[in-house]
Amino acid sequence: MKKIILNILSVLFGLLLLNGGFAKFFHYMPEPKDLPPALMADNAAFMEIAWLMPLVAVAEILGGILIIIPKTRALGAVVIFPVMVGVALTHATVAPSGLPMVFVIWAILLWIIFENRKKYLPMIS
Template sequence: MKKKVLNVLSIIFGLLLINGGLDKFLHYMPVPEDLPAALQADNLAFMEIEWLMPLVGFAELLGGILILFPKTRALGALVVFPVMIGVLLTHFFVAPEGLVIALIIWAILLWIIFENRSKYLKLLE
């Protein structure tokens, strides 16, 4: 049962990442009009570095695809880990209204990492 729940949550998480990654390239999701000024400033600064947004989008897209499949899920978690640190810090310091969702997503990521810990420990041997 636990494995099935993790698989379902991993698929949702992977699809969320794929959606976010694709939006970095295709810009199909509307930007909310009521974004806090600090978050708007951060987004503008982020987009000034021309290569950064495509890099994050690529990491989200690749990590999301890898997380969909149990065999590559551990690698996908490593790929999206830096992006997820940015998401958590953004919601912690700039946009706290989204912190609850960010923490739920982080819980899924940490569960994926925990369940694949034996694969990571081999890297440290």
């Protein structure tokens, strides 16, 4: 049962990442009207660095695909980890209203990492 729940959450997490990545390329999601000014300033600063958002988008798309596939889930967690650190820091510093969702997403990511912990041992030994 635990494995089924993890698989379902991993697919949902992967789809969330795919949506975020593709939205950065194709701009099909409207920007919310009630964004905090500090977050809008951060987003504008990120857009000044021409290669940054495409890089994050590729990481989200690649990480999302890898997390959806059970065999590559551990690699997907490694790919998406730096992006998730940025998401957590952004919400902690300029948009705390999104923190509950960040906690849920981080719980899924940490569960994926915990369940695949044996696969990471060669990286640290």
